[in-house]
Amino acid sequence: MLADSPLLWSSCSALAAPTRPGPGGTRAMLGPAGPASQPRGSEGKSRALAGETAGDPRSSCGRLSIASPPASATHPTPAPAAQGARESGDQGGEGATRTPRMDARTWRLSWRCLLLLALLGSTRSEGVESCEEVRKLFQWRLGGAVKGLPYTPRAGPDLQVCVSKNPTCCTRKMEERYQIAARQDLQQVLQTYSSTLKLLISRNAAAFQETLETLIRQAENYTSILFCNTYRNMALEAAASIQEFFTDVGLYLFGADVNPEEFVNRFFDSLFPLVYNHLINPGVTDSSLPYSECIRTARQDVSPFGNIPKRVMGQMARSLLPSRTFLQALNLGIEVINTTDHMHFSKECSRALLRMQYCPHCQSLMLSKPCVGYCLNVVRGCLAHMAELHPHWHAYIRSLEELSAAMHGTYDVEHVLLNFHVLVNDAVLQAHLNGQKLLDQVNKICGHPVRTATQSPRCTFDPSKEKLGMKIYSRTGEETLANRRKEFINSLRLHRSFYGGLADQLCVTELAAAEGRPCWNGENVVQSYAQRVVGNGMKAQSGNPEVRVRGADPVINQIVDKLKHVIQLLQGRSPKPSARELLQPGSGDGMLEQSSGDCDDEDGCGGSGSGEVKRTLKITNCGI
Template identity: 85%
Template structure:
């Protein structure tokens, strides 16, 4: 006999032994039942029977033979059954919840880093190229990117307003330091007039509108994406807390704890029986499945659309380029702008002053305007793609939740004796299948996932 034939024979003998289990015999003592009850529900409980009794007061675990359970035990077991289902649900969804929450945190952290980097590029632009106005511009740059972050993370503010505010504050600096260099007006009212005149004289051409368009199209999808991830976590948290009806509670009690009353401490429910009970208890979650599927599809479409002018990474990291273009355009049209401002704000006596210069470390200045090449593996787009690919595996999560709980947690494996709600029943595998020649395909079938998920009919 070769090793392969010997292994097949052993497998068949094992299955024969499992299939040969007979219906349970009446328990003679309640000692094991008492110990299990006290262990499961923590601590000793008075009034537990020493030997089996008729149990006329039981409402769910109504026995055909003497039982070791009392009405009080049944009530406690019913609470335990609900708690167990709650725990199994939370365990089942924990991987999905971790996937979404981990990525929500990672995306938020990546966006925070991106905002700091974009702010740094813009500050370096002023320090490298427009040193005279760098310190005065720092507050406006910081305020702009603070507002960008607030908007991305859900604050009720308008991007158009904070972008306009940035360019409004930029114009007096450009006017004083580039159009009229070395001269600074001491009047705050005059600077305010220049700031207000910005929208009338359009010193920066169409660049503010371009920035509004690019930021509007890129910030909103990223904001929506983050909000959608947090919504997904809320959905899972809500469905984790199962609202158990009276019928479901009694069914769970009968399935999980009633066999203990007969001393069947190692029994598990039959697959078909488990599926019927758990599907009934989770009927409301099955209704979520099409909505959950649509939710994942929406995230896919949103992620796919976030490229080009919708790619927040590209837009923010190139913001300083548009700022530079805006300043240069105002500088080139300086004479015309000066005449327009004089008409609007008038001519005031001006005194020369030495503007504070940006103090920036030489090594940083040398490399300040060089944007390092991004690692393709670390871009937000690739992170989103990787996340969406992982999330697709959970498209039918709520539709198959009952099946998953029974297959992976609650029910007995195919071929093993199991609890059918009244007693232990024999294996559902036909004795004719135990012929040695049939063992190999039988074993393959036993561990095939599609078979395990198929409910069967009790004999």
């Protein structure tokens, strides 16, 4: 071992010149001061290092200690090997020793020796003279006063967990405080480890919602521009219906209890009286609300827009529902992580964590870390209920992946929303072309209107403002919502086994000693852990030698039920397109040059229109 190297011991001894006296003439001493702890042949080196003439068998081996040197060593003459150790700069009295200033190389070697000696001290549990370092670390870690803490090791008959045959630096009160700290430590490590996953899901959930809000605004702008440029006489009257429709779209996407079929029907019902008054029977109107209501209710009987409302209804249902479910699933993922981040550990787990993390402190083994196998048994026992989430979490991510892959073409909310105005234009044109037939049908159902000449208010939309406020910037294929979703799923896929290997990751990366190094086994510092190491999950814990795991956890059971439910939703919302769902291209010649219908090329469906305003079907940069 490194500690047995005579060269390193001699180097450390040469660097161990006493520091300048402090108050009362005491010095800070580094002391492997017992022959039982030293390599053979190093007794002389130990005495030089400690500044003592003889070793004290009761002193702590390789520990940091504060000691008073013998009277003869108050102002020793530095040994030649230590002349370059440091320059004290002590101006506090006559006869102060001055030594040369320590250079960087010597300082680094001194620091390594200090760490080595502290490490050596952490591998022994007997012969502890003072509890000073335990007191300091206790106060630093847990805060509060150190009153009542032992100054020297003593018997601990009242200890319940950190029981040892050796004298101890712990009391029952310290045990209680340590137990709380051990529980908090595991929770903190757990939260730190899960933070990457939680950040991945939460940021993307927020980004997807922001993107959908942007898409809704753009689709509403497209529809408003259509009416202002092509059907200006009815634009202002249509504005309220357009706004209400897209408000309902947003409410549905973000989880409100609204029905897509109802708000699609409501939009086309409100559109028909406008088309009838301005295109089919222009220049006249009936001021009575009952007549307008009659036309509105007659829409589903006379079918002025053909099958377009049903097509819109189908597109909205197929695209909005998967996106809504996708967002709900992401929010559930965040809820799962938040819940497991703040799990309440059992009493048995807390005691096992105390024994693993802080019982070594009672024997002044502050630098000792648990053996890997020991750590796995303790943490797997503490997280046994959490490990039961593994198959459901794995299925949850797989279902998200399948749903995301299926959301394309007519199932892609981006494509559907940004083409909505094209179908509206086709619907208006179809009603206009069948105007005489519709006029006869409405007269038959509602009677003849009172012929009152009116001047409908025109759209006040300023095309120049469109360049500033409604301009839709083209984006490359990599910037579409579908591609952003794909990137997210690729990142999320890396975390499918998050709950299955959680204990292993925490022990190997954070909690346990390195393989092959001396480690704490719950009682002593040993070379390796001798007990059987159990697996993950509840069933494997029956033979756990460190933690007794009781029955099911109701909180975990509740999370499992939620995951099962959302998995069913995700799998039920994975669309399976059929040939009947492929829609015919539209015949509109509106002002916005876009394809009508549901072409599969979401990146640029060409329409037959000859309009003046052209748009590229891409979402704006919304900061994802």
